[in-house]
Amino acid sequence: MPPTNIDAIIVGAGFSGIYMLKRCRELGLSARVIEAGGGAGGTWYWNRYPGARCDVESMTYSYSFSDELQQEWTWTERYARQPEILRYIEHVLDRFDLRRDIQLETRVTSAVFDDAANRWIVDTDWGERLSARFCIMATGCMSTPHVPDYEGLERFEGDWYHTGLWPHEEIDFTGKRVAVIGTGSSGVQSIPVIAAQAAHLTVFQRTPNFSIPAWNGPLSDDDVQMWKSRYPELRQRARGTRVGDIFEISETSALEVSPEVRDGTFERRWREGSFNFLQSFNDLITNKASNDFAVEFVHDKIRERVDDPEVAELLCPKDHPLGTKRMCVDTDYYETFNRANVSLVDVKATPIEEITPSGLKAGGKEHELDAIVFATGFDAMTGALFNIDIRGRDGIRLKQKWSNGPRSYLGLAVAGFPNLFTVTGPGSPSVLSNMMNSLEQHIEWIADCIDYLGEHALDSIEASVEAEDEWMHHVNDAADKTLFFQSNTWYVGANIPGKPRVIYPYVGGVGVYRGICDEIAAKGYEGFTLSGPQDG
Ligand code: FAD
Ligand code: N01
Numbered sequence: 001m002p003p004t005n006i007d008a009i010i011v012g013a014g015f016s017g018i019y020m021l022k023r024c025r026e027l028g029l030s031a032r033v034i035e036a037g038g039g040a041g042g043t044w045y046w047n048r049y050p051g052a053r054c055d056v057e058s059m060t061y062s063y064s065f066s067d068e069l070q071q072e073w074t075w076t077e078r079y080a081r082q083p084e085i086l087r088y089i090e091h092v093l094d095r096f097d098l099r100r101d102i103q104l105e106t107r108v109t110s111a112v113f114d115d116a117a118n119r120w121i122v123d124t125d126w127g128e129r130l131s132a133r134f135c136i137m138a139t140g141c142m143s144t145p146h147v148p149d150y151e152g153l154e155r156f157e158g159d160w161y162h163t164g165l166w167p168h169e170e171i172d173f174t175g176k177r178v179a180v181i182g183t184g185s186s187g188v189q190s191i192p193v194i195a196a197q198a199a200h201l202t203v204f205q206r207t208p209n210f211s212i213p214a215w216n217g218p219l220s221d222d223d224v225q226m227w228k229s230r231y232p233e234l235r236q237r238a239r240g241t242r243v244g245d246i247f248e249i250s251e252t253s254a255l256e257v258s259p260e261v262r263d264g265t266f267e268r269r270w271r272e273g274s275f276n277f278l279q280s281f282n283d284l285i286t287n288k289a290s291n292d293f294a295v296e297f298v299h300d301k302i303r304e305r306v307d308d309p310e311v312a313e314l315l316c317p318k319d320h321p322l323g324t325k326r327m328c329v330d331t332d333y334y335e336t337f338n339r340a341n342v343s344l345v346d347v348k349a350t351p352i353e354e355i356t357p358s359g360l361k362a363g364g365k366e367h368e369l370d371a372i373v374f375a376t377g378f379d380a381m382t383g384a385l386f387n388i389d390i391r392g393r394d395g396i397r398l399k400q401k402w403s404n405g406p407r408s409y410l411g412l413a414v415a416g417f418p419n420l421f422t423v424t425g426p427g428s429p430s431v432l433s434n435m436m437n438s439l440e441q442h443i444e445w446i447a448d449c450i451d452y453l454g455e456h457a458l459d460s461i462e463a464s465v466e467a468e469d470e471w472m473h474h475v476n477d478a479a480d481k482t483l484f485f486q487s488n489t490w491y492v493g494a495n496i497p498g499k500p501r502v503i504y505p506y507v508g509g510v511g512v513y514r515g516i517c518d519e520i521a522a523k524g525y526e527g528f529t530l531s532g533p534q535d536g
Contacts, residue, residue, distance in 0.1 A: 003131040006030045008450075009122050010136045011108045011388070014042020016423040016439045017138035018089065019065065022096050023447035027454070029134075034124060036107040040093060042140050044085040048166035049186060049373070050193035052082035055214065055274060055329035056434045059227040060245055062088065064235040065440060069095065071228055078223075079216045079329070110389035111135050113418065118460055120420065133459065134450060137385060138423045141431050144383030146496060147374050148181075152355040160372040163190060173197040177368055179360065181352070182375035183209055188328040190375060192336045199341065202367055204360075206347040207488070208317040210298050211328035215273040242509035244429070244437030247279045254281035254290035266297040278323045285482050285507075291321040298322060305334035312337075314346055320487035326431070380490040381426045381504045382406055392417035393462075405493075405502035409463035409471050409527055410517060412442060418462035421446045426504045427475050431491070433510045441510075445517050449525065458532045467527025479503035 008024045010017045013035035024031035037045045054061045058075035073088060080088075093099050107125040114121050120135040145164035147153075153160065161171065163186040178198040180191055183205045195201045227234065238246050254262055262281075269277045283290045299316045306312035315334060317325075336342055350363020359369035379386075382402065390398040393416045401407065401416065408414045411428025412421055423442045424430035430438050453461060484491055484503060493499035506513060520526045 001129065003121060003129040006032055006130055006132045008032075008134040008136060009034065009108075009111075009120065009130055009132040010138055011111075011122075012042060012138035012140055012143070012384075013037070013040035013102050013104070014044075014138065014140050014143070015063070015089070015436065016140070016443065017042070017136075018092060018098060018102075019063065019440065019443045020136050020138055020423065020446070021098055021101055022065075023443055024450075025101075027447060027451055029450070031101060032130070033102040033138075034106050034108050034122075035102060035104050038105050039086075040099075040102055040104070041086050041089045043142060044082055044089060046143070046145075046166070047164050047186070048082055048168065049161070049163040049190045049375075050171075050197075051189040051191075051331075052163070052166075052186075053077075053079045053189065053216075054085060055079055055185065056245060056436075057274070058084075058219070059224070060234075060238060060434055061085075061436055063092065063436065063440065064231070065444075067231065070231050074224055075219055077216060077218055079214055108388050110391070111420070112389070112391045112395075113393055113420070115393055118418070133419060135420045136423065136446060137388075137390075137421065137425070139384035139388070141381045141424055141435075142378045144379040144387060145374075146377050146379050146383075148352075148376055149497075150352060150355045150360075152357075155357050156355045156359075156372065157357045158359075158370045158372065160374065162374045162376070163187075164378060173371060175199050176370040177359075178202070178371045178373065179204060179367065179369050180373045180375055181347075182377065183207070184375065184377055185209075185326060185328045186377070187375035188330050188333045190373065191342075192330070192332045194373065195336045195339055195342050201342045202345055202369075203337075203342065204345045204347050204352060204362065205314070207319060207325075208315050209325060209328050210295075210317050210322045211330040211333050212270065212275070212277045212298075213273050214329045214331050215271075216331055238434065238437055239441070239514060240511040242511060243275065244433035244435075244510035245275070247276050249279055250282050252281055253283045253287065254293050255283070255287070257281075262293055263297065266294065270297075270301065274329050275327065278327065285321075285323050285484075288321060288483060288486075291323070291483060294322045302334055307338045311344055314344055320489070321483040324483050324487040325489040325491070377490060377495055379496050379499070380431065382499075383496075385422065385425075390417070390420070392420070403500075405500040406504065407468055407472050409468045410513075410520070411506060412445065412517075413461070413463040413528070415463045415465045415468045418460050421449075427471060427506055429506050429508070429510045429513050432505045432507060437510060441514055441517070445521065448521060452521070452525070453530065456530070456532075458530045460529075460531045460535075461525060462529050464527055464529055470527075474508070475503060475506050478506065478508040482507055 007029035008031040010033040017033045058080040110123045122130045145162045181204040269280045303312045352362045359367045406426035408427040411425040488494035
């Protein structure tokens with residue numbers, strides 16, 4: 001069968017793929033989104049675990065591209081729950097009539113560049129072959145769940161789940177002995193909810209994480225009105241910030257103020273909740289001494305919130321500076337450890353040795369279990385790309401090119417892979433930001449770029465090796481000026497055995513990054529080679 005010809009293939013129907021489809025349509029391109037899941041929504045389709053919600057405020061964790069959309073949709077809580085976010089996505093699909101170009105339950109298995117035809121040949125697990133001029137990878141940074149390779153899992157007689165692959169039906173833990181392995185954002189959100197149901201919950205913690213209270217609650221009409229009446233201005237402001245969100249940005253170092261002012265500032269930020277805390281001073285991410293004050297403050301809060309001093313100490317993160325590992329935002333996380341039906345196991349002191357038919361064995365001790373929840377995270381940023389056999393010019397494999405860590409220009413394009421774009425790819429701010437802001441910026445940049453090619457009778461754009469090298473140098477340089485390398489986190493690939501230890505996101509900030517991208521476009525896509533049919 002000859003391949004189906006199309007202008008643009010978009011892989012993934014999360015927030016990114018959905019918006020990319022809309023923009024492709026507006027450019028008059030024929031486009032198809034291919035999505036492995038049984039529904040659109042990406043993160044919010046897959047992560048249905050108890051307690052799942054966003055931790056960037058709903059009013060900003062939403063699309064900004066349509067003022068009508070942001071005026072007509074009303075969020076109910078400061079941080080929306082997963083079902084509400086998924087309802088919002090469904091609303092967007094209907095409102096902009098996007099469903100008819102989204103192909104569900106189909107996984108892209110390979111994307112191979114045909115040099116002679118200047119087209120991408122894309123194969124799916126249904127055996128369909130498509131040929132497209134543009135291939136846009138909207139495959140997600142957190143879409144490849146990681147289940148540690150424990151011996152014996154297949155013999156476990158209870159039920160096991162990964163937070164990122166949660167079943168669609170209600171899971172009732174009432175009366176059950178449950179384990180949660182992992183204390184990142186997914187663990188911190190699910191642990192209090194599971195604890196309220198289970199007969200007993202054992203939390204297996206390898207590394208404690210910093211968590212700031214969410215102070216979640218219903219949004220008042222006044223809150224909503226404030227946002228809606230000022231949306232254009234507030235969105236614009238967010239676009240220029242470091243993290244793509246509106247926080248009160250401090251101009252002061254934590255070292256410049258008295259202990260009273262410092263603690264008062266931390267206290268006020270703590271009361272506001274969420275990532276505001278990280279903005280308390282301007283050098284928490286760059287200066288270890290400043291960071292130590294924030295660490296000390298949060299340790300004291302943990303000790304206040306947890307009754308048993310030994311448990312409290314175990315929950316105090318001591319191996320990494322605050323903010324260099326994705327912080328968590330919680331509702332009653334630390335208080336959960338005061339419950340009689342919750343226990344904490346330190347996996348560093350007593351490593352998990354194996355999963356047994358009736359539970360798991362850690363440090364020689366058997367834990368009898370009815371269910372295990374893996375909140376063990378994702379093969380972040382590169383996992384989904386590597387699951388596709390992506391081959392560029394001269395058959396070079398992306399996986400091979402990136403075997404020592406990703407190399408890209410702006411996290412958007414890769415030398416040797418013409419007309420292929422990665423949305424929120426490694427080397428862009430992506431996961432270090434309000435991702436709605438970052439993904440909208442990427443999609444608009446890609447759409448403008450495709451438009452530019454059309455207007456100039458060009459049909460190919462490819463990052464140059466020099467531009468890519470220079471960008472990677474800048475990405476590493478920016479990270480070197482921070483404390484990020486001091487932590488074993490998925491930001492540096494430390495959570496997946498064998499993954500190269502490099503910085504995956506660009507830490508230079510969303511606003512700065514946007515400026516760089518805009519300037520490159522304004523200079524006729526500096527650092528890219530552009531060509532037309534006449535050049536071929
Ligand atoms: P995704 O939503 O991950 O979508 C990618 C899609 O691509 C998936 O549906 C996947 O099935 C599909 N796909 C991948 N490979 C293939 C293939 N080969 N073939 C076909 N389909 C494929 N960010 C924030 O800024 N704020 C938050 O509060 C926040 N909360 C989060 C909560 C959770 C539980 C998680 C896991 C992440 C959260 N994030 C948050 C990050 C979140 O991933 C992004 O905000 C955003 O949803 C990403 O959208 P996306 O479309 O880029 O990727
Ligand atoms: O995953 P994680 P996540 N044995 O990688 C532990 C976004 N998100 O799903 O720290 C024992 O953060 C691991 O331990 P360690 C957000 O960007 C947002 O929670 O590696 N333990 C860690 O404790 C987030 O950062 C929200 O030592 C093992 C945990 O499992 C990202 O998604 C909600 C282990 C994994 O934590 C990922 O979050 C959820 C092993 N072999 C997710 N392997 C919001 O609230 C891993 N661990 C918005």
